[in-house]
Every structure is written in structure tokens, then in C-alpha cells.
Amino acid sequence: NAGVxxxxxxxxxxxxxxxxLQCAQDMNHEYMSxxxxxxxxxxxxxxxxxxxxxxxxxxxxxxxNVSRSTTEDFPxxxxxxxxxxxxxxxxxxxxxxxxxxxxxxxxxTVL
Amino acid sequence: xxxxxxxxxxxxxxxxxxxxxxxxxxxGATPYLFWYVQSPGQGLQLLLKYFSGDTLVxxxxxxxxxxxxxQSSFNLxxxxxxxxxxxxxxxxxxxxxxxxxxxxxxxxxRLTIIP
Numbered sequence: 489n490a491g492v493x494x495x496x497x498x499x500x501x502x503x504x505x506x507x508x509l510q511c512a513q514d515m516n517h518e519y520m521s522x523x524x525x526x527x528x529x530x531x532x533x534x535x536x537x538x539x540x541x542x543x544x545x546x547x548x549x550x551x552x553n554v555s556r557s558t559t560e561d562f563p564x565x566x567x568x569x570x571x572x573x574x575x576x577x578x579x580x581x582x583x584x585x586x587x588x589x590x591x592x593x594x595x596x597t598v599l
Numbered sequence: 600x601x602x603x604x605x606x607x608x609x610x611x612x613x614x615x616x617x618x619x620x621x622x623x624x625x626x627g628a629t630p631y632l633f634w635y636v637q638s639p640g641q642g643l644q645l646l647l648k649y650f651s652g653d654t655l656v657x658x659x660x661x662x663x664x665x666x667x668x669x670q671s672s673f674n675l676x677x678x679x680x681x682x683x684x685x686x687x688x689x690x691x692x693x694x695x696x697x698x699x700x701x702x703x704x705x706x707x708x709r710l711t712i713i714p
Contacts, residue, residue, distance in 0.1 A: 519699035528608075530689060530704035531643075538696065546701065578642060582699045585631065586650060590642040 490514055492591035494579050500597045501569045509564040509594050511579030517589075519582040520562040524548065524575040525593075531578065537562055569598045601626040601692045605705035612680050613713050620675040620708050622664075622690030631693035631700050632673040634664055637707075638686045646688075649673065660684070685712045 495510045513520065521536035523546075533546030537556040551573060553565040562581075566573060576595050582588040602625045612618050624630055631650055635643040647658025654666040664675045673690060687707045693700030 519696075521701070523702075523704075528706055530603075530706040531702075532704070533701055536696070536701060538699070547703075585693070585695070585700055586633070586645075586648040588645070588699075588702065590635075590644075592642045 492579055492581050492589050494577075494591040494594050496594060497592070498595050500599065501566075502599050503570060505569050506565070506567050507569065509566075509577055509579075509596070511562045511564065511591060512560050513562075513581040513589070514560065515581060515583060515589070516559060517581040517583045518559065520556070521546070521580050521582075521588075522552070522554065522562070522564045523578045523580065524573075525578060526575050534564065534577075566596075569596075571598045574598045601630070601694055601703045603690050603692050603703055603705035605688075605690055605708050607708045608706070609709045609711065611711040611713060614682055615679050618675075618677045618680045618684070618710070620688050620690075620710070622673045622675065622705060623671050624673060624690070624692045625671065626692050626694075631695065632664075632666060633691040633693065633702065634658065634662070634673075634675050635689045635691060635704075636660075636686045637689065643689065646675070680710075680712055682712045682714070685710055 492513045518539045522534040523531040525531045535554040537543045579591040580588045604623045633648045634646040690705045691702045
């Protein structure tokens with residue numbers, strides 16, 4: 489039981505490049521979410537999903553796409569990276585109220 | 600919209616001293632409230648949570664928090680801190696969404712422990 493896994497751990501992109509941050513969980517959780525963490529701003533919700541095929545926007549969705557084709561995976565796509573997207577990204581999954589488990593994070597730098 | 604305020608950006612406490620981290624929230628209904636801890640370079644770990652019932656909540660690592668509806672507060676306390684408690688602490692409020700909750704986090708309080 490690996491919990492919530494995220495890949496890669498670190499990534500450097502150039503402005504305009506695209507990439508996908510991977511998130512997977514093996515707890516059969518319906519609810520998954522993506523947050524970004526910036527200094528002095530805490531964590532902010534980007535997108536979330538309440539089950540396969542269902543996604544919705546959070547507080548800061550612009551510049552990010554998500555899809556949920558399986559219960560296990562919830563990838564986050566940056567279509568055209570911008571320096572403002574330099575951040576640490578956390579994926580989380582939840583099996584019910586008060587049970588959110590966070591992954592170890594992906595540190596992204598956009599030059 | 601829900602919001603969370605952590606008024607203290609950075610707190611320094613001597614090892615063995617007591618600790619209180621402040622958290623104020625804004626939410627229309629009865630809130631789900633959480634405290635998370637993040638060690639450097641790590642993900643977030645849940646310390647404790649409040650949904651309903653007893654307003655004094657016990658968590659892991661000797662932490663507790665008290666929900667005070669009249670003050671819209673959910674302050675975190677520990678009677679005697681250890682050097683290993685040095686970390687960043689986040690208060691969060693959850694909005695119920697189809698059996699789970701969307702979390703809104705405060706900006707965090709960084710805790711430094713001095714010998």
C-alpha cells in the first residue's frame with residue numbers, strides 16, 4: 489500500500505513547454521485533488537474530482553487541465569508553462585470526511 | 600466563501616515551553632476544521648480534526664485544539680514542545696463536497712524551537 493504517489497519529484501521547464509504531473513493512489517478513494525503551495529500563501533486548490541469522469545475547478549484553475557479516467561489516477565496538465573506556475577504541487581486523495589492523504593509533492597520551476 | 604486566517608507567520612518557542620498557534624475561520628455553516636503539519640521538504644500530515652461534538656479535540660504528537668464558535672477560532676496547543684515539533688503548521692476549513700471536503704488553507708505558521 490503506497491498511499492498517494494507523485495511523479496516527478498522535481499521538474500524544470502522552459503516557458504511555453506507542456507508537461508503532465510502524475511498522481512496515483514491505491515486506496516480506492518473517489519475524491520482526489522490538486523493543490524499548489526507558494527511561499528506565504530499556504531495551499532490553494534487547483535482542481536478536484538469526486539470520481540472517475542467527474543472533475544471540477546478549485547480556487548486557481550487557470551493554466552491547468554485535469555481528467556479522471558480511472559479511480560487510481562488524476563494527472564495535472566500544464567499546456568503552456570509560465571513562470572507564475574513555479575510552485576510545489578501536492579496531490580491528495582480522500583475516502584471520506586477528514587481523511588485526506590497528501591502525496592510528497594512535485595517541485596516545479598518554470599524558467 | 601470560506602477563509603482561514605493564521606495571524607502569526609513565524610513563532611519561536613523554547614524547548615519544553617507551551618505553544619499556542621492561532622487560527623480564525625470564516626464559514627457559513629458548522630465548519631469542518633483541521634490542523635496539518637509540514638516538515639521541511641515533506642508533504643502534509645494531519646494532526647487533528649473537528650467535525651462536531653466535544654469542542655476540545657486531541658490529536659497526534661500530543662497536540663490538541665479547541666473549537667470556539669463564538670470567536671470563530673480553532674487554536675492549536677501543546678503543553679511542552681520538543682525540538683522535533685519545528686515545522687510549518689497549517690489550519691484548514693473544509694467545505695463538504697459529495698461526502699468529502701474541499702479544503703481552504705491558511706497561510707501557515709512556521710514554528711522554530713530554540714534549546
